[in-house]
Amino acid sequence: MADEKLLKQEIMDKVKEIYKLRKAKETFVKGKTRIGYSGRCFDEKEMLAAVDAVLDFWLTLGPKGIEFCESFKNYLGNKHCLVTNSGSSSNLLAISALCSDSIANPIRPWDEVITTAVTFPTTLNPIIQNKLTPVFVDIEEDTYNIDASLIEAAVSSKTRAIVFAHTLGNPAEMDKIMAIAKKYKLYVVEDTCDALDSIYEGKYCGSFGDFSTFSFYAAHHITMGEGGALCTNSSELYRAALSYRDWGRACYCQTGEKNPNGACGHRFDFKFKGLPEGYDHKYVYSNIGYNLKPLDIQCAIGLEQLKKLPDFTKARKKNFNLLYDFMKKYEDKFILPRSLPKADASWFAFPLTIREDAGFTKKALVTFLESKNIETRMLFAGNILNQPGYKNINHRISGQLTNSDQVLHKTFFLGVYPGITQEKLEYITDCIDEFFK
Numbered sequence: 001m002a003d004e005k006l007l008k009q010e011i012m013d014k015v016k017e018i019y020k021l022r023k024a025k026e027t028f029v030k031g032k033t034r035i036g037y038s039g040r041c042f043d044e045k046e047m048l049a050a051v052d053a054v055l056d057f058w059l060t061l062g063p064k065g066i067e068f069c070e071s072f073k074n075y076l077g078n079k080h081c082l083v084t085n086s087g088s089s090s091n092l093l094a095i096s097a098l099c100s101d102s103i104a105n106p107i108r109p110w111d112e113v114i115t116t117a118v119t120f121p122t123t124l125n126p127i128i129q130n131k132l133t134p135v136f137v138d139i140e141e142d143t144y145n146i147d148a149s150l151i152e153a154a155v156s157s158k159t160r161a162i163v164f165a166h167t168l169g170n171p172a173e174m175d176k177i178m179a180i181a182k183k184y185k186l187y188v189v190e191d192t193c194d195a196l197d198s199i200y201e202g203k204y205c206g207s208f209g210d211f212s213t214f215s216f217y218a219a220h221h222i223t224m225g226e227g228g229a230l231c232t233n234s235s236e237l238y239r240a241a242l243s244y245r246d247w248g249r250a251c252y253c254q255t256g257e258k259n260p261n262g263a264c265g266h267r268f269d270f271k272f273k274g275l276p277e278g279y280d281h282k283y284v285y286s287n288i289g290y291n292l293k294p295l296d297i298q299c300a301i302g303l304e305q306l307k308k309l310p311d312f313t314k315a316r317k318k319n320f321n322l323l324y325d326f327m328k329k330y331e332d333k334f335i336l337p338r339s340l341p342k343a344d345a346s347w348f349a350f351p352l353t354i355r356e357d358a359g360f361t362k363k364a365l366v367t368f369l370e371s372k373n374i375e376t377r378m379l380f381a382g383n384i385l386n387q388p389g390y391k392n393i394n395h396r397i398s399g400q401l402t403n404s405d406q407v408l409h410k411t412f413f414l415g416v417y418p419g420i421t422q423e424k425l426e427y428i429t430d431c432i433d434e435f436f437k
């Protein structure tokens with residue numbers, strides 16, 4: 001009879017062979033091979049981890065998820081981490097938890113949240129979905145981040161939180177933002193979906209706020225295919241977010257716990273008003289929740305990716321710097337991206353804003369680059385208030401959104417991810433030269 005161990009070894013060897021075969025076939029032909037703005041960077045290790053997790057067939061969130069959370073929170077220096085099925089879900093959980101009656105100081109309906117109009121939709125959406133009022137302030141035209149000097153003027157008696165992304169991996173002005181939050185007792189949510197491994201004043205982005213959120217979609221610094229995480233240093237907020245992630249239940253023991261009495265040993269020991277004495281804590285609901293868990297297979301892939309993060313970051317920084325040095329000669333045509341002096345960015349991408357008098361349109365340049373098989377992207381929604389789905393949202397604008405409008409009309413980005421080799425980068429810069437000839 002076949003031995004399971006031997007069979008598994010055979011499968012693993014074949015997986016390695018498949019990876020090697022595919023890798024050997026990879027070529028780059030100028031103008032023919034598409035240069036993605038981003039993509040999955042992996043080798044046989046991620047494939048082996050995924051196959052191993054599939055063979056194990058635990059499937060649902062379990063041991064790999066626990067291991068991933070431990071590694072991820074330790075890497076960032078946060079106390080708690082929750083894995084989720086996306087960055088969008090992480091944002092939804094963060095805002096929902098801050099509105100939960102299960103925390104001591106919840107945000108109430110129609111309270112105000114200061115944020116930016118240049119945003120990824122699902123950074124803003126949970127504010128709207130939780131019936132809060134977004135208050136938009138402008139961004140800086142070259143860092144693309146919330147202009148911290150405008151936040152204080154936007155604060156009202158109803159303001160409860162500041163929610164923003166470190167745009168395209170560029171750290172926002174965390175010292176100023178945290179000082180304002182402290183002065184007015186505001187919650188801070190850092191959307192760090194594009195900024196894993198970026199640093200501000202020696203601390204990781206995603207380790208300052210009450211919540212930080214991460215995405216492991218294929219385009220991001222590390223990937224699980226789809227996936228996300230949520231970090232916090234507050235046990236109260238962690239429990240509220242966990243409850244929302246796991247159907248709204250009150251019990252905060254990990255899913256898949258084998259002890260029949262729960263990990264805490266008190267599964268049947270509680271008494272809640274309106275429920276029978278000792279009602280199973282697994283079926284007590286303290287929030288109106290969701291199910292936003294990832295699979296354990298995703299977490300197995302994530303664990304391998306996390307080991308590679310320092311190398312990924314080096315490659316992103318190298319590509320960004322090479323592109324920056326090249327683009328300097330076109331500074332009369334573009335506003336080049338800027339990082340703050342205290343920031344050390346692991347850029348998600350290379351944003352460019354076409355100057356008013358540059359003599360060409362964004363459409364002309366991006367269609368030219370796309371025709372050369374070089375992928376470009378818009379800076380997400382631009383000023384999201386111009387998007388069809390957002391025409392009728394309840395909101396307030398503080399000051400002018402001049403730079404946000406400029407992004408809508410004039411900004412796009414190129415890739416810097418580790419899959420862009422020196423050869424590909426040279427082709428990109430040659431094509432940009434060709435456009436200007």
Ligand SMILES: Cc1ncc(COP(=O)(O)O)c(C=O)c1O
Pocket residue numbers: 085086087088089120122123165191193194214215216217227228
């Ligand atoms: C800043 C930002 N926030 C949130 C998200 C959503 O992440 P996900 O695609 O994992 O839902 C993204 C996605 O790219 C993003 O760039």
